[in-house]
Amino acid sequence: MKPVLEVRDLMVTYPPRRGAAPARAVDGVNLQVRQGEIVALVGESGCGKSTLARALVGLVKPTGGQVLGDGEPLGYSAAALKAYRRHTQLVLQDPGGALNPRQNVFDAVAEGPRLHGLTDRLGERVHAALARAGLRPPEE
Known part of the structure; x- marks a missing residue:
């Protein structure tokens, strides 16, 4: 590979x-x-x-x-x-600087696709990404 x-x-x-x-x-x-x-x-x-x-x-x-x-x-x-x-993507070593504590997980994961204009089926994209990361059930 x-x-x-x-x-x-x-x-x-x-x-x-x-x-x-x-x-x-x-x-x-x-x-x-x-x-x-x-x-x-x-x-x-x-x-x-x-x-x-x-x-x-x-x-x-x-x-x-x-x-x-x-x-x-x-x-x-x-x-x-x-x-x-x-x-x-770059993940910063300081989680306090990398993650907004006022933002829910859905919005944090959706931020990248939104920045790149990938808003069609955004909910499906985010749920699939959360599921792949083992965060189940993603709707929670």
């Missing part, structure tokens, strides 16, 4: 600040994720986890290497990123 997400020798280097040398945040990362797999990035603070995650969704453009979605190199135009982000 081919990877749905692949990273080849990814590098992200930030320009120098206040006379310091450039900061190499990600250095030569290789990664493959196949359909149905879950990947967690674990490491000490400042090791590049968030920068790598941002590069995977196109929020940070790598200074070297490649990100491929379904075998195709990630494009960085607004249209290419919008299409890519319909299938790839």
